[in-house]
Amino acid sequence: MQFGNGTVALSGVDLTVRPGEFVTVVGPSGCGKSTLLRIASGLETASAGTAEVSTSRIGYVFQDATLLPWRDVESNVELLAELNGQSKKERAEKAAAAIKLVGLSGFEKHLPKQLSGGMRMRTSLARSLTLDPELFLFDEPFGALDEITRERLNDELLRLFAEQQFGGLFITHSVSEAVYLSTRVVVMSGRPGRIVDVFEVPFEMPRDPDIRYTGEFAELVGKVSHALREGHS
Amino acid sequence: MSTLAKEIPTTGSPTLAVRGTGRGPRGVAVLLGPPIAFLALVVVLWYIVSALLGKLSFLLPAPHRIFTEAFFDPKVAGDIGNALVQTVLVTLAGLVLAIVIGVVWAIAMSQAKAIERTLYPYAVILQCIPILALVPLIGFWFGQEFFARMIVSVLIALFPMVSNTLFGLQGVDKSQRELFKLQGASRWTILTKLQLPAAMPTIFAGMRISAGLALVGAIVGDFFFRRGTPGIGSLISNYTARLQGPELFAAILSAAFLGVAIFVVFGWLSKAAVGKWYESAS
Numbered sequence: 001m002q003f004g005n006g007t008v009a010l011s012g013v014d015l016t017v018r019p020g021e022f023v024t025v026v027g028p029s030g031c032g033k034s035t036l037l038r039i040a041s042g043l044e045t046a047s048a049g050t051a052e053v054s055t056s057r058i059g060y061v062f063q064d065a066t067l068l069p070w071r072d073v074e075s076n077v078e079l080l081a082e083l084n085g086q087s088k089k090e091r092a093e094k095a096a097a098a099i100k101l102v103g104l105s106g107f108e109k110h111l112p113k114q115l116s117g118g119m120r121m122r123t124s125l126a127r128s129l130t131l132d133p134e135l136f137l138f139d140e141p142f143g144a145l146d147e148i149t150r151e152r153l154n155d156e157l158l159r160l161f162a163e164q165q166f167g168g169l170f171i172t173h174s175v176s177e178a179v180y181l182s183t184r185v186v187v188m189s190g191r192p193g194r195i196v197d198v199f200e201v202p203f204e205m206p207r208d209p210d211i212r213y214t215g216e217f218a219e220l221v222g223k224v225s226h227a228l229r230e231g232h233s
Numbered sequence: 234m235s236t237l238a239k240e241i242p243t244t245g246s247p248t249l250a251v252r253g254t255g256r257g258p259r260g261v262a263v264l265l266g267p268p269i270a271f272l273a274l275v276v277v278l279w280y281i282v283s284a285l286l287g288k289l290s291f292l293l294p295a296p297h298r299i300f301t302e303a304f305f306d307p308k309v310a311g312d313i314g315n316a317l318v319q320t321v322l323v324t325l326a327g328l329v330l331a332i333v334i335g336v337v338w339a340i341a342m343s344q345a346k347a348i349e350r351t352l353y354p355y356a357v358i359l360q361c362i363p364i365l366a367l368v369p370l371i372g373f374w375f376g377q378e379f380f381a382r383m384i385v386s387v388l389i390a391l392f393p394m395v396s397n398t399l400f401g402l403q404g405v406d407k408s409q410r411e412l413f414k415l416q417g418a419s420r421w422t423i424l425t426k427l428q429l430p431a432a433m434p435t436i437f438a439g440m441r442i443s444a445g446l447a448l449v450g451a452i453v454g455d456f457f458f459r460r461g462t463p464g465i466g467s468l469i470s471n472y473t474a475r476l477q478g479p480e481l482f483a484a485i486l487s488a489a490f491l492g493v494a495i496f497v498v499f500g501w502l503s504k505a506a507v508g509k510w511y512e513s514a515s
């Protein structure tokens with residue numbers, strides 16, 4: 001991927017995500033991870049190469065919650081269905097289900113400014129869920145959250161994944177988050193981003209939160225971190 | 234262990250002390266006290282200067298005379314009341330037109346860079362030319378009555394509406410816009426569901442400025458145009474010409490009061506409209 005100003009952000013990246021796969025991408029800052037998602041979602045077109053997406057139901061969770069501050073939680077969650085022209089009743093049902101799923105019941109009438117950062121992120125997650133996405137893209141959604149909230153949202157996400165079996169493409173800076181969430185970890189090099197290593201994650205779904213403290217888990221995290229460091233230099 | 238621990242002094246004045254104090258009656262006194270004291274000082278000085286002026290006291294009549302000889306005089310009070318109504322009408326008409334034209338103008342510019350490049354220079358020119366220089370021409374073209382005064386008001390009040398609205402429409406967060414784009418939202422949907430709501434705080438801030446300017450425009454129109462129902466500006470220039478000090482001051486105070494009222498009303502409107510979600514609406 002080459003931008004108008006000559007910056008080359010991605011080079012020779014070949015990546016496939018199937019339904020029921022949760023792929024995470026780790027890589028140094030500026031290597032083109034966000035660009036990869038933007039290409040996958042159609043917000044950007046690759047300067048060379050192709051992106052084939054076999055569904056129009058793409059959920060995109062941005063790095064920040066991007067809620068509309070004048071809408072309460074409920075109508076923020078309804079937004080995408082509203083833009084897709086669904087009936088009032090239909091989108092209210094979907095929103096209610098999604099809000100329940102992310103554990104925000106009781107906060108329907110709260111405005112974004114009355115929510116904590118984690119709750120905003122969950123609202124954003126719920127909003128994407130109303131699309132019933134077949135492909136779910138995440139751009140470092142939990143990067144700004146504290147460890148505990150982050151782990152809880154990771155667990156919620158895994159539960160959703162087990163329920164809905166979407167194809168997931170998740171970007172993160174945290175290697176342990178990557179290993180914990182995914183079925184496959186893709187490691188990218190510094191700019192221009194190339195794929196330097198791919199790790200299949202053997203732990204079965206649904207995952208026990210405690211696997212994070214096992215030796216096998218630590219070993220895999222170590223390997224990924226190692227590959228990441230190699231690719232950086 | 235204890236040999237390693239540094240000794241921490243626990244006496245002496247604290248480095249940081251946080252204490253909650255509500256704004257009780259004393260707080261209000263602290264808030265209102267200084268301005269009121271200042272007002273008292275000004276009034277005292279006013280009386281002194283007025284007394285020193287002696288025969289020339291029509292230049293600065295003693296404060297109580299503004300009431301006894303102007304506000305309490307039914308004829309004068311009636312004139313001022315009617316003039317205020319007229320000025321408010323011109324101001325509101327000018328303001329509403331300025332808001333409509335300004336918002337439409339800004340929306341047009343926000344839709345395409347080409348339109349912005351074509352029209353923005355004229356907004357800047359509008360802001361740069363001294364409108365006062367145009368006022369006689371406006372009277373010439375549009376007559377010297379309500380309509381002409383309204384046009385002056387619009388011209389003076391227009392720019393803040395254009396620039397604030399444009400600023401608000403273009404200030405929409407990029408990822409919010411992309412959120413809409415991902416759903417294939419049309420320009421119209423993006424405008425009505427994203428850009429306009431997001432621009433409301435700056436539009437209201439613009440309205441507050443424009444409302445004050447529309448009042449200035451209405452009064453300026455009065456100074457130049459002699460026909461039609463007189464507004465507060467006409468009264469001011471008449472009283473000045475006839476050296477009617479107390480009446481003049483009463484008219485000026487009324488205009489000032491009108492300005493403050495407009496400022497307060499629009500601040501309140503803004504708060505009612507966007508204060509709930511917008512953090513710093515004042």
Ligand SMILES: Nc1ncnc2c1ncn2[C@@H]1O[C@H](COP(=O)(O)OP(=O)(O)OP(=O)(O)O)[C@@H](O)[C@H]1O
Pocket residue numbers: 003004005007008009028029030031032033034035036191
């Ligand atoms: N629109 C653009 N025009 C030119 N260069 C761009 C553009 N968008 C991104 N870039 C460049 O492409 C490179 C990759 O950007 P990208 O946002 O994909 O990085 P990233 O891997 O997501 O980084 P981070 O982890 O910090 O979010 C960067 O060097 C950036 O400067």
Ligand SMILES: [Mg+2]
Pocket residue numbers: 033034035139
């Ligand atoms: Mg990024």
